Amino acid sequence: MKRRQFIGAAVVGATLMSAPMLRAQGRPRVVVVGGGAGGATVARYLAKDSAGALDVVLVEPNEVYHSCFFSNLTLADLRTPESLEHRYDKLAHLGITVLRDRAVGVDRARREVALGGGGVLAYDRLVLAPGIDFVAGSVAGWSEADAEIIPHAYRGGAQVALLRAQLGAMRPGGTFALVAPPNPYRCPPGPYERVSMVANLMMRINPTAKILVLDPKSTFSKQALFEDGWARHYPGMIERIGPGAGGNAVEVRPAVGEIVVAGAVVKFDVANIIPAQKAGAIADAAGLTEGGWVPVEPLALAAKTDPLVHVLGDAAAQGDMPKSGFSANSQAKVVANAIRAELTGSRAFPPRYANTCWSAIAPDDGVKVGATYTAGEGKIAAGEGFISQVGEAADLRAATYAESFAWYDAIGEDIFG
Amino acid sequence: MNDYPRTISHWRAAVGYGLSASMIGRRLNASKLSMLTFLAAAALFSAATAQSIVTVGQPEIEAPSCAGVPLSASPGAESSLVDPAKDLRGAIAAGQGDRDWGEYLAGECLTCHGLNAEANAGIPPLARLAPMDFASALEEYRRLLRPDLGMRLVAAQLAPDEVAALTAYFASLPPSPATP
Numbered sequence: 150m151k152r153r154q155f156i157g158a159a160v161v162g163a164t165l166m167s168a169p170m171l172r173a174q175g176r177p178r179v180v181v182v183g184g185g186a187g188g189a190t191v192a193r194y195l196a197k198d199s200a201g202a203l204d205v206v207l208v209e210p211n212e213v214y215h216s217c218f219f220s221n222l223t224l225a226d227l228r229t230p231e232s233l234e235h236r237y238d239k240l241a242h243l244g245i246t247v248l249r250d251r252a253v254g255v256d257r258a259r260r261e262v263a264l265g266g267g268g269v270l271a272y273d274r275l276v277l278a279p280g281i282d283f284v285a286g287s288v289a290g291w292s293e294a295d296a297e298i299i300p301h302a303y304r305g306g307a308q309v310a311l312l313r314a315q316l317g318a319m320r321p322g323g324t325f326a327l328v329a330p331p332n333p334y335r336c337p338p339g340p341y342e343r344v345s346m347v348a349n350l351m352m353r354i355n356p357t358a359k360i361l362v363l364d365p366k367s368t369f370s371k372q373a374l375f376e377d378g379w380a381r382h383y384p385g386m387i388e389r390i391g392p393g394a395g396g397n398a399v400e401v402r403p404a405v406g407e408i409v410v411a412g413a414v415v416k417f418d419v420a421n422i423i424p425a426q427k428a429g430a431i432a433d434a435a436g437l438t439e440g441g442w443v444p445v446e447p448l449a450l451a452a453k454t455d456p457l458v459h460v461l462g463d464a465a466a467q468g469d470m471p472k473s474g475f476s477a478n479s480q481a482k483v484v485a486n487a488i489r490a491e492l493t494g495s496r497a498f499p500p501r502y503a504n505t506c507w508s509a510i511a512p513d514d515g516v517k518v519g520a521t522y523t524a525g526e527g528k529i530a531a532g533e534g535f536i537s538q539v540g541e542a543a544d545l546r547a548a549t550y551a552e553s554f555a556w557y558d559a560i561g562e563d564i565f566g
Numbered sequence: 567m568n569d570y571p572r573t574i575s576h577w578r579a580a581v582g583y584g585l586s587a588s589m590i591g592r593r594l595n596a597s598k599l600s601m602l603t604f605l606a607a608a609a610l611f612s613a614a615t616a617q618s619i620v621t622v623g624q625p626e627i628e629a630p631s632c633a634g635v636p637l638s639a640s641p642g643a644e645s646s647l648v649d650p651a652k653d654l655r656g657a658i659a660a661g662q663g664d665r666d667w668g669e670y671l672a673g674e675c676l677t678c679h680g681l682n683a684e685a686n687a688g689i690p691p692l693a694r695l696a697p698m699d700f701a702s703a704l705e706e707y708r709r710l711l712r713p714d715l716g717m718r719l720v721a722a723q724l725a726p727d728e729v730a731a732l733t734a735y736f737a738s739l740p741p742s743p744a745t746p
């Protein structure tokens with residue numbers, strides 16, 4: 150309750166603003182748009198490390214962040230939806246001004262961000278971490294307006310809950326169809342972890358159900374590990390149709406529960422459409438996108454066309470790092486160090502980037518893939534890496550699964566305090 | 567500040583990392599792990615080479631598969647550098663690590679390791695590790711004596727002065743509040 154009031158006060162401050170909120174004298178302002186894995190980490194590290202030397206403003210429309218990471222586990226009841234909720238009270242207590250508002254425009258010449266609530270924020274540095282939006286028309290017959298019937302469940306919270314409810318209510322022996330996205334997209338193993346978790350649920354509540362995966366990609370992340378796991382845990386339940394057999398050009402008929410694949414009509418009971426993706430709309434509004442994403446330089450993720458705007462997380466076209474919460478968090482610490490050094494004269498350290506993506510195939514059967522990255526020629530370049538192996542001992546898989554839970558707690562603390 | 571080898575290839579050459587290639591392809595034998603761990607910790611600060619550890623323990627270590635890139639350096643990298651383990655011991659004992667750099671580097675650790683998190687079955691929190699234990703653990707990962715693929719990668723990419731910086735940072739943290 151106390152926390153609420155604190156955030157509430159900040160929000161009231163924002164809505165009362167009539168004139169542009171000017172930069173406080175002598176204290177450079179960093180405006181961070183988007184309080185997700187990337188943006189909240191930047192804001193937290195800037196505030197924590199600069200000890201009041203910077204005016205950090207975080208703009209985020211939602212009071213609660215529902216992480217996509219681990220959302221697949223809620224489909225198999227391995228996590229509760231509530232356990233994936235994060236609030237901004239600890240960030241506010243660090244001295245960050247948390248504005249519950251949406252950035253609707255960026256005037257880069259004047260260095261101002263326009264807010265949906267009518268306010269205008271001047272900035273010395275701008276950080277955009279808006280995550281993803283969907284490419285309209287990328288799946289024929291389906292639009293975001295249909296998501297209330299056929300969820301994408303590729304943002305956390307309500308969409309994932311809707312999918313879980315539909316799966317729970319599916320008729321015995323029904324068909325669940327998942328349309329996977331083309332590259333690049335958020336969380337490369339995400340759709341396949343989702344298939345695993347839906348299968349796990351079905352084994353328990355609807356063992357004659359079928360799962361149909363329609364995939365525009367010929368190969369996918371951790372493919373050997375997933376396919377091995379599916380054969381061991383969910384034999385005969387999952388069928389994947391790749392691009393050669395029509396998985397790349399499906400047409401969805403939401404009203405009648407049909408998908409047309411290579412001219413054949415397939416009936417589904419529950420479907421999950423994960424469309425093609427692009428940077429969150431504010432990146433486009435700021436005039437920074439190229440092919441849907443924002444090209445950034447590799448040393449501190451400054452937009453290639455504007456060194457005062459850093460873009461990180463899913464929205465950035467940075468090179469080789471996968472679009473993951475881990476990557477966004479890793480990039481955020483590099484960005485925070487660079488911005489702080491530029492604005493306060495603190496020490497600048499060389500960038501270090503890393504990613505690890507854990508995936509649950511079944512309870513106690515976890516796998517992971519990871520790598521480190523360096524600032525290469527014009528892009529963030531992959532260095533060395535590792536991946537779990539098919540045929541690993543069960544206790545290693547169980548340890549990897551347990552590790553992912555520990556990671557979730559640690560990164561949650563690192564992002565939100 | 568110091569003149570430790572600054573690059574990963576220097577570091578690897580100096581710790582005899584090329585030799586560890588001979589350990590690859592065999593599976594870690596858990597029953598031998600604790601003895602090896604002890605030996606490795608002892609060896610870390612007495613300039614023993616990876617070679618002697620291999621001979622004593624015959625560890626069977628699983629090949630770290632790294633999306634096609636082995637985690638070990640190619641054999642025959644340059645050698646004849648100062649023994650970084652000795653220098654590292656000195657730096658850690660004297661608290662010479664660069665604390666601020668360590669704080670920055672620690673950002674990478676904190677994505678997975680809680681700082682003061684409650685005892686956590688999956689990944690241990692870091693702040694309560696004594697500096698020497700911390701450095702020894704990293705050295706064991708570097709020598710592939712501990713199994714985790716992720717930590718082997720992390721350890722392989724930390725130069726000695728970076729380890730010293732991290733220990734200086736973790737040592738500077740206030741003790742975590744007692745848990746009720």
Ligand SMILES: Cc1cc2nc3c(=O)[nH]c(=O)nc-3n(C[C@H](O)[C@H](O)[C@H](O)COP(=O)(O)OP(=O)(O)OC[C@H]3O[C@@H](n4cnc5c(N)ncnc54)[C@H](O)[C@@H]3O)c2cc1C
Pocket residue numbers: 182183184185186187188208209210211214216217218219220221250251252253278279280281302303304335336339340343429430431461462463464472473474475476477505506507508
């Ligand atoms: C099913 C699934 C499973 C996943 N599993 C994992 C996993 O196991 N590990 C992992 O590392 N990653 C995982 N991910 C990926 C991870 O969720 C994303 O990569 C990560 O959230 C990206 O961080 P971000 O900061 O770029 O975007 P987000 O975390 O999406 O944050 C963006 C924020 O910006 C806000 N925003 C958007 N536009 C505006 C605006 N105009 N003004 C103000 N605020 C705005 C949004 O409200 C949101 O809070 C998974 C994703 C999915 C879908």
